[in-house]
Amino acid sequence: MTSGMTGGMTGRLARNLLALLVFAVSVFPVYWMVLTAFKPTREIQAETPTFWPSALTLEHFAAAVRAQGFWSFWRNSLLVAGGAVLLSLVVALLAAYAVARLRWRGRRGFLLMVFIAQMTPWEALLIPMYVIARDTGMLDTLAMLTLVYFMITLPFAIVTLRNFLAAVPAELEEAAQVDGCDRPEAFRRVVLPLLAPGLLTTSLLGFITAWNEFAFANLLIIKDQDDRTLPVWLSSFSNTFGTDWGATMAASTLFMLPVLAIFLVLQRNVTAGIAGGALKG
Amino acid sequence: MRGGGLAAPPARRPRGGGRAVAAPGGRRRRAFWPYLLVAPTLLATAYLLAYPLLRNVVISFQHFGMGELIRGGAGFAGFANYATVLADPQFWSVARRTLLFTAVNVVLIVVLSTVVALLVVRLARVLRLVVLGGLVLTWATPMIAATTVFQWMFSSQLGVVNWVLVELGFDGFRGHTWFADGPQTFAILVLLIVWQSVPFAALTLYAAMTTVPHELYEAARIDGAGAVRSFRSITFPVLRPMFGLVTCLEVIWVGKAFVQIWVISGGGPGQATTTLPVYAYQIAQSLHRYDLGAVVSVVTVLLLVLALLFYFRHIFREEAAA
Numbered sequence: 232m233t234s235g236m237t238g239g240m241t242g243r244l245a246r247n248l249l250a251l252l253v254f255a256v257s258v259f260p261v262y263w264m265v266l267t268a269f270k271p272t273r274e275i276q277a278e279t280p281t282f283w284p285s286a287l288t289l290e291h292f293a294a295a296v297r298a299q300g301f302w303s304f305w306r307n308s309l310l311v312a313g314g315a316v317l318l319s320l321v322v323a324l325l326a327a328y329a330v331a332r333l334r335w336r337g338r339r340g341f342l343l344m345v346f347i348a349q350m351t352p353w354e355a356l357l358i359p360m361y362v363i364a365r366d367t368g369m370l371d372t373l374a375m376l377t378l379v380y381f382m383i384t385l386p387f388a389i390v391t392l393r394n395f396l397a398a399v400p401a402e403l404e405e406a407a408q409v410d411g412c413d414r415p416e417a418f419r420r421v422v423l424p425l426l427a428p429g430l431l432t433t434s435l436l437g438f439i440t441a442w443n444e445f446a447f448a449n450l451l452i453i454k455d456q457d458d459r460t461l462p463v464w465l466s467s468f469s470n471t472f473g474t475d476w477g478a479t480m481a482a483s484t485l486f487m488l489p490v491l492a493i494f495l496v497l498q499r500n501v502t503a504g505i506a507g508g509a510l511k512g
Numbered sequence: 513m514r515g516g517g518l519a520a521p522p523a524r525r526p527r528g529g530g531r532a533v534a535a536p537g538g539r540r541r542r543a544f545w546p547y548l549l550v551a552p553t554l555l556a557t558a559y560l561l562a563y564p565l566l567r568n569v570v571i572s573f574q575h576f577g578m579g580e581l582i583r584g585g586a587g588f589a590g591f592a593n594y595a596t597v598l599a600d601p602q603f604w605s606v607a608r609r610t611l612l613f614t615a616v617n618v619v620l621i622v623v624l625s626t627v628v629a630l631l632v633v634r635l636a637r638v639l640r641l642v643v644l645g646g647l648v649l650t651w652a653t654p655m656i657a658a659t660t661v662f663q664w665m666f667s668s669q670l671g672v673v674n675w676v677l678v679e680l681g682f683d684g685f686r687g688h689t690w691f692a693d694g695p696q697t698f699a700i701l702v703l704l705i706v707w708q709s710v711p712f713a714a715l716t717l718y719a720a721m722t723t724v725p726h727e728l729y730e731a732a733r734i735d736g737a738g739a740v741r742s743f744r745s746i747t748f749p750v751l752r753p754m755f756g757l758v759t760c761l762e763v764i765w766v767g768k769a770f771v772q773i774w775v776i777s778g779g780g781p782g783q784a785t786t787t788l789p790v791y792a793y794q795i796a797q798s799l800h801r802y803d804l805g806a807v808v809s810v811v812t813v814l815l816l817v818l819a820l821l822f823y824f825r826h827i828f829r830e831e832a833a834a
Contacts, residue, residue: 246631250639253628254646257711261653263672264661280672322552329549341550348561350823352768352816354789355809358796359567365581382560385553443654445771450797462656466775476664483657494652 264487267480268292275477291477295485298471298478300457300464308461311373311448312441315380316434322381323388323433328418330389331396332404349386357450364451371454379447384437391436395429396422435493442490461486565813572806581802589803597807602783603791607811610767610787613702617766620706622759625713630743632718644715651711659775662704666690694784697777701785704772709765713758720754721747753829760823764816788812 267275269287274280295301329335330342360379361370369375399422407417445462452458464471465486468479571586572593580586597603632643665672668689677685690696724747732742748755770789773779779786779794786794788808796805 246634247639249631250635250643253631254643257646257650257707260658260661260665260707261649263665264657267664276670280670280675322556325549326553329546333546333549335543335546338546341554344557345553346824347820348557350764350820351561352764352789352813354768354770355792355812355816356561356564356568357770357793358802358805358809359564359571361796362571362576362581362802363564363567366584378560382556385556389553439654443656445656445775449774462654465656465660468660474667474669476667476670479660480664483660487652487654487657490652490654491649494648 261487264480265484267476268484270477272477291475291481292485294472294475294478295482298482300459301482303457304459304461304464307373307458308442311376311380311460312438314377315384315441316437318377318381319385319388319437320430320434323385323392324430326389327392327396331393332401345386345389348382349390351383351386353383354446357446360447361450369451371452371458373452373458375451376448376460379451380441380444383444384440387440388433388437391433392426392429395426395432398429399425432497435497439490439493568806568809568813571803572810574803576801576803576806578800581800586803593803593807597804597811603808606783606786606788606791609785613698613769613785613787614763614766617702617705617709618759618762620702621709621713621762621766622755624706625710625717625758626755628710628714629717629721630747632714633721644718647711647715650707651715653708655708655771656775658704658708659772662700663776666700691777692781694781697781697785701773701776704776705766705769708772709762713762716758717751717754720751724750757823760819763819764823767816767819768812788815 266282266284268291269289270281270284270291271286271288272290274285326341326345330338330345364370364372364375369378403421403425404414404417407421408414412420443462444460445466448460448463449466452460452463465479465482468482472478472482573589573591574580574586575589575592576586628643628647632640635643666674668674668687671690673690674685674688677688690700728746728750729742732746737745767787768789769787770793773785773787773790774793777785779790789812792805792808792812794805795808796802
């Protein structure tokens with residue numbers, strides 16, 4: 232780094248090399264995953280690994296998709312993550328409106344509660360959650376998992392939506408009210424369309440959180456193996472695929488795909504949000 | 513309860529709307545209106561967060577094993593569970609290991625992400641975008657996908673890491689089984705967690721560094737300050753709160769890390785990679801001592817609260833300034 236500041240040729244070269252090293256280290260595991268997923272089996276099992284494929288194959292993806300229960304795990308993951316996100320979006324929108332637009336006693340305390348909830352070490356609540364699920368007959372149900380994910384994503388959704396809402400000028404809403412809309416109608420007609428990027432960002436980031444969650448899915452769904460979600464299934468790949476690394480990596484790649492797609496979608500929205508000052512604070 | 517939690521929000525929306533119609537213009541703010549809006553959040557938080565937290569504390573003071581789980585009727589145990597856990601040398605070795613694990617990870621994460629952020633600031637446009645893109649890709653990688661890839665890279669047969677090491681002349685790594693050795697498994701977990709955490713920290717620090725006024729560096733350069741001095745006298749002091757924030761977040765994140773450890777090693781081999789969250793889970797699940805597991809969870813939460821207090825001091829300064 233010291234040589235970097237001298238600004239000389241050697242400094243720049245060292246910097247650029249270091250940059251390439253950082254890039255290589257951060258990307259390699261993902262590259263290796265995708266590469267293995269597409270590699271012919273004989274190349275995966277070769278003594279000397281190849282770092283650039285000589286041929287591509289979809290056989291591992293076929294093996295992953297054919298694995299028992301694959302589609303029900305996808306469906307479960309989609310149901311649970313989607314349900315949790317929808318629920319938290321609705322609940323968070325109401326709360327965010329109250330926090331961003333209205334003055335009331337206890338507002339500060341409520342915000343503090345949300346901030347604390349956002350920092351909850353959920354991994355430390357596995358045991359009571361298990362006991363509660365059992366007590367209420369919710370063990371082994373996707374509904375319980377949905378509720379837990381809803382709660383995990385809710386504080387973040389409130390904070391994010393509040394920031395997006397604060398970026399929509401209150402005057403717009405007041406103008407609509409002067410024009411004869413009542414408050415909910417003004418909200419629906421004026422604020423909601425402007426809030427669309429915020430709703431999208433919030434729901435997609437929440438979706439990723441729920442999609443990736445492992446600890447609760449692993450604990451709360453035990454008896455009925457068909458009710459498992461993708462992360463739990465992936466973590467036990469050795470039961471499913473043995474040492475078929477091609478299929479394992481293909482399954483991991485498929486699992487990562489929605490997350491990657493979301494990041495690509497959000498890239499534009501998040502940038503727009505930052506440009507609009509929506510994400511400040 | 514599931515019905516209540518799920519049905520509450522849709523049921524409340526139209527009702528809230530109806531009231532607002534009754535108060536046209538909404539200029540006169542009715543007292544109940546905000547409370548109605550936050551009611552679903554309060555209900556959810558009460559049942560799905562406050563209650564489990566409380567239940568955890570309650571269980572830690574009860575005799576709660578397999579029988580109580582099935583039949584109910586757990587009796588009060590006083591501090592017996594705490595005494596059992598705190599008298600167990602294994603608990604203390606797990607606690608020490610958790611501190612070590614957290615310290616090693618957090619120091620590596622903060623140092624490396626600072627270096628990366630400083631580097632990215634100084635790069636030309638194209639290379640900067642390349643490095644940022646790589647960091648975002650890593651950041652986007654799901655934890656479970658990352659753990660399976662690391663298992664594959666470090667697998668004893670056909671693992672790419674062993675191959676590279678043998679190629680580099682370390683012949684002892686031919687067919688080497690990393691996950692049979694405690695310290696080596698520990699090291700791989702550190703590597704995995706650092707790899708996953710650096711992008712977020714580096715991106716945050718980078719974003720913060722771009723807000724430091726350029727004139728400050730200009731002035732320092734004119735004064736003849738080198739890279740190290742301008743970091744020490746400008747970047748670090750200006751971004752001090754940011755460094756504090758990132759460090760706190762990482763302490764919490766690493767301290768409660770469960771999934772990576774559980775999936776890769778299950779806390780093993782032996783107890784070599786058992787940290788407090790894994791330990792709590794093991795006691796509860798394999799020994800069916802939910803009471804003792806709850807004690808360990810409570811202790812973990814208390815330790816993390818210490819880190820949280822630092823974080824909130826920061827948040828509230830921000831809120832006050834905004």
